[in-house]
Amino acid sequence: MMPSSTLSVSQPKVEQSALSDLEVEAIEMFINFLRLIGLPKSVGEIYGLLFVATQPLPMDEIIERLGISLGAASQGLKLLRSFGAVRVTYSPGDRRDHYVADLELSRFATAFIKEELQPRIDRAVERIERMEHSLADLPAKERRITEERIARLKHWLDKGQKILPWIVRFMKL
Amino acid sequence: MMPSSTLSVSQPKVEQSALSDLEVEAIEMFINFLRLIGLPKSVGEIYGLLFVATQPLPMDEIIERLGISLGAASQGLKLLRSFGAVRVTYSPGDRRDHYVADLELSRFATAFIKEELQPRIDRAVERIERMEHSLADLPAKERRITEERIARLKHWLDKGQKILPWIVRFMKL
DNA sequence: ATGAGTTTTCATTTTTTCTTGAACTTTCTG
DNA sequence: CAGAAAGTTCAAGAAAAAATGAAAACTCAT
Numbered sequence: 001m002m003p004s005s006t007l008s009v010s011q012p013k014v015e016q017s018a019l020s021d022l023e024v025e026a027i028e029m030f031i032n033f034l035r036l037i038g039l040p041k042s043v044g045e046i047y048g049l050l051f052v053a054t055q056p057l058p059m060d061e062i063i064e065r066l067g068i069s070l071g072a073a074s075q076g077l078k079l080l081r082s083f084g085a086v087r088v089t090y091s092p093g094d095r096r097d098h099y100v101a102d103l104e105l106s107r108f109a110t111a112f113i114k115e116e117l118q119p120r121i122d123r124a125v126e127r128i129e130r131m132e133h134s135l136a137d138l139p140a141k142e143r144r145i146t147e148e149r150i151a152r153l154k155h156w157l158d159k160g161q162k163i164l165p166w167i168v169r170f171m172k173l
Numbered sequence: 174m175m176p177s178s179t180l181s182v183s184q185p186k187v188e189q190s191a192l193s194d195l196e197v198e199a200i201e202m203f204i205n206f207l208r209l210i211g212l213p214k215s216v217g218e219i220y221g222l223l224f225v226a227t228q229p230l231p232m233d234e235i236i237e238r239l240g241i242s243l244g245a246a247s248q249g250l251k252l253l254r255s256f257g258a259v260r261v262t263y264s265p266g267d268r269r270d271h272y273v274a275d276l277e278l279s280r281f282a283t284a285f286i287k288e289e290l291q292p293r294i295d296r297a298v299e300r301i302e303r304m305e306h307s308l309a310d311l312p313a314k315e316r317r318i319t320e321e322r323i324a325r326l327k328h329w330l331d332k333g334q335k336i337l338p339w340i341v342r343f344m345k346l
Numbered sequence: 347a348t349g350a351g352t353t354t355t356c357a358t359t360t361t362t363t364c365t366t367g368a369a370c371t372t373t374c375t376g
Numbered sequence: 377c378a379g380a381a382a383g384t385t386c387a388a389g390a391a392a393a394a395a396t397g398a399a400a401a402c403t404c405a406t
Contacts, residue, residue: 213395214395215394243396243397243398244396244397244398245394245395245396248394248395268404268405
């Protein structure tokens with residue numbers, strides 16, 4: 001039995017040096033987890049590759065090894081850089097930027113909280129205020145019921161707000 | 174100034190009794206939060222409507238008020254039922270099922286953890302095992318580096334596994 | 347059993363999201 | 377300073393996800 005890592009069987013569009021089994025596992029793993037927080041496949045691929053790379057990789061090598069486009073690579077790296085999941089290293093005698101994964105995975109969690117979760121919570125708080133204004137329009141019976149529901153929402157948002165910093169702290173340990 | 178809640182200005186395809194401001198706020202809020210855990214807009218709409226409804230609603234009323242399709246309503250309700258976010262109530266003298274929102278929002282969190290997060294963690298654990306096997310193929314220097322990375326992944330998965338039950342418990346308070 | 351009312355299913359269409367690649371900008375080198 | 381290399385941007389195409397609606401399946405009252 002031939003090791004699955006050595007060469008791809010069907011001719012790939014662009015020649016791409018095959019990924020090792022280990023790299024494939026890492027990449028698939030990050031595709032899965034990062035998709036969970038709404039990041040596209042290509043971003044997962046890039047981070048996965050960099051996470052197990054033993055040395056900084058220039059963009060064209062990332063493109064070639066993953067078989068993704070220039071645009072996807074550029075945008076993906078930009079995004080990963082934007083929340084510190086990837087850093088640029090200088091490589092003497094080479095004009096290309098070289099990329100290294102920051103191994104601190106908590107960055108993804110904090111970026112997700114800051115960019116996705118917190119804004120929604122903020123908007124929800126405003127919504128609840130508006131909902132409370134609308135209460136006045138309701139007949140007494142419905143108002144009572146609805147007040148209780150709104151109270152429940154507030155309770156939940158409160159709880160969310162309280163637990164978030166705690167989670168962030170736990171992550172960074 | 175006319176209250177925006179009374180009637181929609183442009184003729185909707187199907188007649189739909191307008192949603193109140195309060196309902197719109199609730200619906201948009203749930204669309205936003207449920208999207209975060211990968212649920213489609215229609216599911217957020219349905220749950221939002223039911224969350225502020227002061228009485229059980231039959232499916233055709235949900236369809237009519239939200240202006241969504243039969244299929245979306247049926248599937249959305251099925252999904253919401255499947256993790257206990259919505260329950261069916263019996264309404265005497267009416268053949269239609271009537272739906273009520275379960276107000277315990279933690280159900281969404283636990284469903285998300287059980288159906289999305291935990292399976293990925295489990296697959297990741299398997300992947301890591303395979304990655305450890307692959308380590309043998311690497312030259313000593315790279316092996317050392319990679320071992321450290323894998324250790325880090327394990328550490329993270331461990332941490333995730335440990336915090337999850339805690340979060341679930343906190344949610345249910 | 348029949349049929350009207352209700353609900354589910356699923357192939358198709360629509361919408362949204364992601365990727366591509368070519369044009370453009372920037373940056374370095376000789 | 378010209379030209380080539382590297383990187384960015386974005387309109388258009390491809391892929392993935394969600395919504396639609398018609399047909400099938402169920403369910404009850406007669």
